[in-house]
Every structure is written in C-alpha cells, then in structure tokens.
Amino acid sequence: MRTLPEPFAAWFAGRGWTPRPHQLALLRAAEAGESALLIAPTGGGKTLAGFLPSLIDLARAPRAGLHTLYVSPLKALAVDIARNLTAPVEDLSLPIRIETRTGDTPQNRRARQKEDPPHLLLTTPESLELLLSQPAATEFFAGLSAVVVDEIHALAGTKRGDQLALGLSRLGTLAPAARRVGLSATVAHPEPLRAFLSPTGQAADVRLVQVRGGAAPKLTVQLPEGHLPWGGHMGLASAPEIYRKIREARVTIVFVNTRAQAELVFQALWKLNDDALAIALHHGSLTVEQRRKVEAAMALGKLRAVVATASLDLGIDWGDVDQVIQVGAPKGVARLLQRVGRANHRMDEPSRAVLVPANRFEVIECAAALEAVRHEELDGDPPRPGGLDVLAQHVLAMACHAPFDPDALYAEVTRAAPYAGLTRRDFDDVVRFVEDGGYALRVYERFRKLFRDSEGLVHVRDQRVARQLRMNLGTIVETPMVKVRLRGGPLLGEVEEWFVSTLLPGDGFMFAGQALRFEALDGMSAIVSRGGTRGELRVPAYAGSRMPLTTWLAARVREILHDPKKWRLLPDPVRDWLRLQQKRSMLPEQDGLLIETFPRGGRWFLVAYCFEGRLAHQTLGMLVTRRMERLGYGPMGYLATDYVLAAWSAFEPTDVEPLFEEDILGEDLEEWMAESSMLRRTFRNIATIAGLIEKNHPGQEKSGRQMTMNSDLIYDVLRKHEPDHILLRATRQEAAGGLTDVARIGLLLARAKGRIRHQVLDRVSPLAVPALIEEGREWVAGGAEDALLAEAAALVEEATDGDEVFSGILAEVTEGVRANPGRVVDKPRQRDRKQRFNRFIRSAPKSVSGA
Numbered sequence: 001m002r003t004l005p006e007p008f009a010a011w012f013a014g015r016g017w018t019p020r021p022h023q024l025a026l027l028r029a030a031e032a033g034e035s036a037l038l039i040a041p042t043g044g045g046k047t048l049a050g051f052l053p054s055l056i057d058l059a060r061a062p063r064a065g066l067h068t069l070y071v072s073p074l075k076a077l078a079v080d081i082a083r084n085l086t087a088p089v090e091d092l093s094l095p096i097r098i099e100t101r102t103g104d105t106p107q108n109r110r111a112r113q114k115e116d117p118p119h120l121l122l123t124t125p126e127s128l129e130l131l132l133s134q135p136a137a138t139e140f141f142a143g144l145s146a147v148v149v150d151e152i153h154a155l156a157g158t159k160r161g162d163q164l165a166l167g168l169s170r171l172g173t174l175a176p177a178a179r180r181v182g183l184s185a186t187v188a189h190p191e192p193l194r195a196f197l198s199p200t201g202q203a204a205d206v207r208l209v210q211v212r213g214g215a216a217p218k219l220t221v222q223l224p225e226g227h228l229p230w231g232g233h234m235g236l237a238s239a240p241e242i243y244r245k246i247r248e249a250r251v252t253i254v255f256v257n258t259r260a261q262a263e264l265v266f267q268a269l270w271k272l273n274d275d276a277l278a279i280a281l282h283h284g285s286l287t288v289e290q291r292r293k294v295e296a297a298m299a300l301g302k303l304r305a306v307v308a309t310a311s312l313d314l315g316i317d318w319g320d321v322d323q324v325i326q327v328g329a330p331k332g333v334a335r336l337l338q339r340v341g342r343a344n345h346r347m348d349e350p351s352r353a354v355l356v357p358a359n360r361f362e363v364i365e366c367a368a369a370l371e372a373v374r375h376e377e378l379d380g381d382p383p384r385p386g387g388l389d390v391l392a393q394h395v396l397a398m399a400c401h402a403p404f405d406p407d408a409l410y411a412e413v414t415r416a417a418p419y420a421g422l423t424r425r426d427f428d429d430v431v432r433f434v435e436d437g438g439y440a441l442r443v444y445e446r447f448r449k450l451f452r453d454s455e456g457l458v459h460v461r462d463q464r465v466a467r468q469l470r471m472n473l474g475t476i477v478e479t480p481m482v483k484v485r486l487r488g489g490p491l492l493g494e495v496e497e498w499f500v501s502t503l504l505p506g507d508g509f510m511f512a513g514q515a516l517r518f519e520a521l522d523g524m525s526a527i528v529s530r531g532g533t534r535g536e537l538r539v540p541a542y543a544g545s546r547m548p549l550t551t552w553l554a555a556r557v558r559e560i561l562h563d564p565k566k567w568r569l570l571p572d573p574v575r576d577w578l579r580l581q582q583k584r585s586m587l588p589e590q591d592g593l594l595i596e597t598f599p600r601g602g603r604w605f606l607v608a609y610c611f612e613g614r615l616a617h618q619t620l621g622m623l624v625t626r627r628m629e630r631l632g633y634g635p636m637g638y639l640a641t642d643y644v645l646a647a648w649s650a651f652e653p654t655d656v657e658p659l660f661e662e663d664i665l666g667e668d669l670e671e672w673m674a675e676s677s678m679l680r681r682t683f684r685n686i687a688t689i690a691g692l693i694e695k696n697h698p699g700q701e702k703s704g705r706q707m708t709m710n711s712d713l714i715y716d717v718l719r720k721h722e723p724d725h726i727l728l729r730a731t732r733q734e735a736a737g738g739l740t741d742v743a744r745i746g747l748l749l750a751r752a753k754g755r756i757r758h759q760v761l762d763r764v765s766p767l768a769v770p771a772l773i774e775e776g777r778e779w780v781a782g783g784a785e786d787a788l789l790a791e792a793a794a795l796v797e798e799a800t801d802g803d804e805v806f807s808g809i810l811a812e813v814t815e816g817v818r819a820n821p822g823r824v825v826d827k828p829r830q831r832d833r834k835q836r837f838n839r840f841i842r843s844a845p846k847s848v849s850g851a
Contacts, residue, residue, distance in 0.1 A: 042341025
C-alpha cells in the first residue's frame with residue numbers, strides 16, 4: 001500500500017499530516033497477514049501505525065465482536081490510548097467501539113463486555129490472563145484479528161512479559177489467524193522481541209520495521225551552584241536549579257529513580273515554590289484516584305510540573321510537555337531515552353532534557369550516558385527464560401477455562417518464546433504441583449486443585465479453586481503494605497509494613513507530598529494526621545526500588561575514569577577530584593579491579609571499585625565478608641553502592657586477592673544462599689505467583705506477616721522432605737539470576753583475575769569518600785545529624801588535606817539523614833563525632849568556617 005484509502009487520506013490531509021513510511025509498512029504487513037515489530041523514535045506515530053490497519057479494516061467491513069486487542073504495561077497508558085483513538089473514530093464517524101479493561105474497570109462494565117465485546121479492547125497482561133481463564137474465552141476471542149503490544153521492551157524479560165507470552169500463545173490457539181504488532185522506541189535486542197511476538201516463537205516469522213533518524217534529543221547536565229556533593233543520591237542540592245528550570249518551561253516532568261526520592265524532591269520544590277506553580281506528585285504507592293487526578297490534570301494542561309517515578313516513563317502522549325528533568329543518574333541509556341521521549345513527543349522535533357546528577361560519581365555516569373546517546377548506542381540485557389511460577393499460574397488458569405490435554409498444552413506453551421527451551425520434565429512437574437502440591441504436600445486437601453479424567457484430560461477441581469485463582473491472579477507480588485489513612489479523612493496510599501513497624505505515635509514522616517504524624521495502627525491501616533510533627537521527617541523507603549546500573553553503562557563509566565582524555569566531558573570539580581585520586585592513590589583500570597585498604601576510626605576499610613551495580617555489589621559483599629571471616633580479618637560490616645563495594649573489619653586485610661577469586665561463586669555462594677533469608681523471601685514471592693500461598697480469600701485478606709509465616713513453614717517442609725520440588729528449583733534459579741546478579745559478579749571476577757591492583761593507604765582516598773559517607777547513613781538518623789555532618793566534613797578534609805571547602809557538605813549530609821530511617825547511634829559516639837566537628841570548624845581556614 002503506497003497511500004491511505006479514503007476517508008483516512010483526507011483525515012490525514014486535514015491535519016496537515018502525510019502518512020509516514022513505517023505507518024504504510026505496517027498496513028502492507030497487515031494486508032499480507034504478517035506480524036510485525038515496529039521500532040520508531042518517540043512521536044513517530046507508532047500507536048496510530050499499530051491501529052490503522054484495524055480502523056481501515058473495520059471501516060471497510062463493519063462487524064460485531066472483538067477485532068483488535070491492545071496490551072500495554074500500564075493502565076494509564078491504555079486509558080490514554082483509548083482517549084487518543086476516539087478522535088479519528090469520531091471524526092470519521094466510524095462504527096467502532098473502543099473500551100478499556102483493567103483492574104480499575106467497574107464490574108458492571110466487565111460483565112457487559114463479556115456479552116457484547118467492543119471492537120477495540122485496551123487492556124494489561126493481567127486482565128488478558130483473567131479473560132483467558134473464563135469458560136467463554138473461546139467465543140470471546142474467536143473473531144480476533146489483531147493483537148497490538150505497546151512498549152514491548154518494558155514487558156519482554158519480566159514476569160509480566162512471561163504471562164503475556166503465555167497469553168499470546170493461547171490466543172494463537174483460539175484465534176490462529178490473528179496477526180501481532182509490537183511497538184517500541186528503545187530496543188537494544190530486536191531479535192528476541194520478534195521471537196516474543198511470533199506465533200511460533202521464531203523471529204523470522206515477524207517482519208521488522210525499524211525507523212532510523214528522528215530529531216536528536218538536546219541533553220544538558222545541570223550541577224548545583226556552588227558545592228558539588230561528594231555523596232548522596234537524592235539530588236536535593238540542585239533543587240533551586242530544578243525549580244528555576246520548571247519556571248522557565250511550559251510543562252515539565254521531573255523523573256526520579258525511587259518513590260522516596262519523589263517525595264523528597266517534591267517537598268524541596270514546594271518549599272521553593274514562591275510563584276505558586278501547579279506542581280504534582282505521581283508514584284505507584286499513591287491511590288489510584290490520586291494518580292488519575294494527576295494524569296487528568298496533565299492531559300488538560302493544568303500542571304506546570306509533575307514529579308514522577310517509572311510510573312510515568314512509558315508512552316503517554318502529553319504533547320505540551322516541553323522539558324524532562326532526570327534527577328539522579330539514569331542507570332541505563334535505553335531508560336534515559338525512554339524518559340527523554342516524553343518531552344515534545346514529536347519525532348521531528350528534538351526532545352529537551354536536563355540531567356541532574358546527585359553526586360560526583362553520578363556526574364561521570366551522566367557523561368557516559370550522553371556520550372552513548374550521541375553515538376546512538378543502546379544498552380540492556382536480552383530477555384531471560386520464562387519463570388516456572390508464572391507457568392504454574394497459567395496452567396491453573398487454562399484448566400479454569402476448559403479441561404486440557406497435557407501434551408497439547410506443552411506444545412502450546414513451548415511456542416511462547418520465553419518457554420521455547422522448557423523441558424518436558426519441568427512442565428510435568430509444574431502440572432503435578434498445580435494438581436496436588438507435589439509429593440510432600442499432596443496429603444493436604446487445600447493444595448489439590450486439579451484432577452485427571454479417564455481419558456487423561458486435566459480439569460479444575462471445583463469453582464472455589466477458580467474463584468481463588470481469579471482473586472490472586474497476577475505476577476506482581478507487593479511487599480506487605482499498610483494503608484495510610486487520614487484520621488476522619490481519605491486514604492492517601494500505602495507504605496511498606498516494615499516502615500510502619502518502626503514508627504511510634506507522634507513520629508513524623510513525609511508521604512503523598514505532605515508532612516504527616518503517625519497516630520496509631522488500626523487493623524491494616526496507619527492512622528495519621530497532618531503536620532505538627534516532632535523531630536525530623538522520615539521518608540518511607542521501598543524494597544527493590546533502586547534501579548540497577550546496566551552492564552554496558554558501567555563499562556562506559558570505567559572507560560571515562562581510566563582515560564584522562566575523556567575527562568573533557570566532566571566539569572572542573574570532578575576533574576580535580578580525579579586528579580587528586582591519581583595523586584593520593586590511583587584510578588580504577590578499565591578491565592582490572594582497584595582495591596584500596598586504609599585504617600580509619602579504629603577499623604580497617606576495604607574499598608573495591610567494581611562498577612557492576614548495587615545488586616551485584618550487595619551479593620558480592622556478603623560473599624567477601626564470609627571469606628574475610630574465614631581468613632581471620634574480623635569483618636564488621638559492608639555496604640554497596642552502584643559504583644563500589646566497601647567493607648570494614650577489625651584487622652587489616654593484607655592479602656586481598658583470595659577475597660575476589662572466582663571460586664567464591666561456588667561453595668561460598670551456595671552456603672550463603674542456604675543460610676540467607678533471601679531464599680525465603682524469594683520462595684514466598686514464587687509461591688504466591690504459583691498459587692501455593694494465597695493473599696486474597698473471599699471476604700478476607702491475609703496480612704504480610706501471616707503470608708510470611710505460611711511460606712516459611714512450607715519452605716521448611718519442602719527443604720526437608722522434597723528438596724527437588726519444582727518451586728525450590730524455581731527459587732534457586734531466580735536467586736542465582738536477577739536477585740543476586742551472579743552473572744555480573746562472574747564477569748567481574750573473570751575480568752579482575754590477575755589484574756587486581758591493591759593500594760595500601762594511610763587514609764581514605766578521594767574516590768572512597770562517597771562510600772564512607774553512605775556508610776555513616778547506615779546507622780545514623782534523627783538527632784545524630786550533627787554527628788554525621790562532622791564525619792562527612794572530616795572525611796573530605798582527610799582526603800583532600802583541607803583543599804575542598806566545607807561549603808555544601810551540610811546539604812548533602814542532611815538529605816541522606818532525612819531519607820534514611822536507620823538506627824540512632826549511641827550517645828557517647830554521637831558526642832565524640834560532634835566534638836570532632838567543632839574542632840574541624842575551629843581549625844579550618846577562614847574561607848571554610850565562614851561558609
């Protein structure tokens with residue numbers, strides 16, 4: 001097809017548009033009945049390209065029933081796309097009904113959709129799986145002509161993506177003629193995504209339509225005026241500059257990396273908001289109503305800025321957004337481009353974005369990301385194999401739909417790309433688990449969910465099992481949460497159960513953009529009131545909310561550090577910092593491993609410059625300290641940042657190479673994983689997804705503590721009586737993969753073999769200062785703020801011989817204290833640090849003490 005048919009051509013012309021080549025390419029693919037993956041820059045009309053064949057087909061041959069299914073990672077994105085599609089449908093008077101179906105869809109509308117499906121149904125992976133579990137799914141999907149998967153890169157390789165892949169495979173059985181379309185702006189590995197879309201799991205069956213070019217984004221880096229922080233990751237020192245950027249633009253999205261950071265940045269901006277600009281907050285722990293209110297205000301142009309997490313970094317089309325500000329390093333090039341694309345949202349106009357690094361290491365990371373963008377290089381790992389826990393949930397869902405033949409279901413499942421390598425043994429063990437819990441659990445009636453008839457067909461045991469599946473369906477396992485409710489007022493959102501357990505009546509914390517006072521715990525709700533809190537405000541932190549630094553970007557950071565020629569990309573304070581590191585110690589090598597050891601405060605510190613991300617460093621820290629214990633160094637603790645691993649011990653670690661040998665991933669890893677509570681937490685999540693642990697029951701909801709006790713009991717039973725149980729295998733597989741980042745640790749140790757440089761120092765080095773500031777935050781909070789301030793000041797003075805002015809340290813340390821809900825240090829140590837701080841101020845040069 002070389003042009004659009006009427007009346008679509010006239011509709012395009014009336015808007016001054018010309019059909020883009022990739023839009024016509026998708027029309028040609030649809031005419032040939034081919035599936036396609038479209039990779040095009042943001043603002044290139046991808047969504048319209050995905051729907052145009054369906055709109056044209058329905059305009060030519062109107063019919064009843066479901067024609068096109070659209071799946072997106074976000075409910076908000078489905079709602080936004082439905083709103084945008086309404087314009088051409090109404091303008092062209094097309095007989096097409098468009099509706100959404102998500103967890104927020106009212107029950108009466110869901111019931112009507114079953115009886116009278118819309119032509120275009122926009123949904124999420126969870127809602128699709130729920131529809132497929134219904135007995136009427138065969139009739140509902142029988143006339144399906146197309147499936148459009150938006151932001152496919154955000155789904156493939158995740159458990160939600162596994163669920164979607166299994167759902168697509170079932171749709172291939174129910175509607176074999178339906179073609180598939182995948183849409184994305186940022187794809188590092190297109191071949192696995194083509195396979196993900198394919199009805200056969202083969203990439204060659206999916207046409208690739210890739211658009212090159214588009215206006216290059218305009219990216220700048222904003223540093224705080226005055227002092228550039230050594231440590232901290234909140235970016236609050238740059239709040240005045242962020243506010244000034246907001247004031248100069250029409251509409252700004254301020255992206256941050258964590259929900260705690262969102263609360264802090266929002267509060268910092270409000271304190272500066274003398275112009276009364278309309279600034280909102282958006283993250284996943286706020287109520288649906290609050291999020292929808294913010295989204296609607298953005299769509300209507302009523303906001304000047306919104307502070308948001310990843311809850312808004314996908315393709316919602318707000319054309320009036322003319323600026324994106326990324327606070328904190330982006331952690332990945334593809335992620336950065338995805339967020340940058342929210343500005344302007346037009347392919348032919350450059351998106352404008354500002355990166356605001358929170359500390360000196362993050363300045364280097366931002367420089368690495370900007371260099372990658374200039375060279376049009378993307379990062380990201382290829383999708384991993386599908387999870388067995390997701391498969392278990394799918395097996396039960398398919399039994400709820402209709403009795404199945406195991407051979408036929410196995411063939412169908414292995415046509416889904418994430419499960420192409422699934423062995424028949426693993427499949428049979430999953431089915432057996434769903435059937436009766438497995439050997440060790442089959443004596444318990446509650447675990448019996450399936451039965452086989454005389455012909456070998458597998459049936460769901462009863463409707464009670466089907467109801468419980470639908471109440472617990474989904475692959476997102478939340479950390480146990482507690483609702484936050486204003487006394488006599490509305491629900492504000494949820495925080496993690498552990499955080500509430502640390503609060504006493506009268507304690508203050510920051511949530512939903514406001515200062516709150518904790519009053520009492522009432523059932524599963526924390527009752528709060530506004531304002532009037534004592535002491536410092538704490539900020540809820542959320543488990544697993546920190547984004548990992550990608551392998552590729554980490555390599556870029558090491559390259560810049562090692563090559564002084566690339567320091568031209570860095571501002572003067574960072575260049576001076578690196579030169580001072582060269583003078584006092586040495587710089588990390590690109591392909592080696594620099595380890596520094598030095599005494600401080602009666603302890604010995606070991607700092608390893610690994611640059612493999614916080615997750616890998618956390619696991620490595622546990623392994624290294626176990627080996628330090630075995631070698632008699634008396635380890636006392638460790639911490640992990642995205643850039644370094646730091647450990648402290650009672651005795652000097654004189655021989656560091658054995659601490660980083662590759663065999664640390666053998667028995668040491670197995671022993672640690674067996675003893676660690678991490679496996680229990682992982683098992684709890686897997687057991688919840690697989691249906692062994694049920695959070696929701698008719699008329700009641702289990703607390704997080706009840707669920708944990710249940711899962712711990714079952715975990716112990718299985719380890720003792722059936723150590724090869726399919727869920728234990730899945731637990732070990734997941735722990736060795738994403739949760740511990742063992743693969744990245746293995747690459748690091750292999751890279752470092754024979755190339756470890758051990759620098760024995762008499763004091764802290766400049767590059768080690770940020771890690772030691774972070775170490776202070778592990779145990780200081782509230783009234784210990786002065787003590788931590790003294791420690792940070794002393795660290796900087798020690799590393800620089802007083803060359804670094806004290807100005808600005810207060811801000812960076814204070815932000816860390818307020819963001820950290822840790823334990824308060826003992827009083828004698830607090831007094832000692834405060835005295836050192838006072839001595840530092842008295843002995844500092846006038847330019848320092850006067851700052």
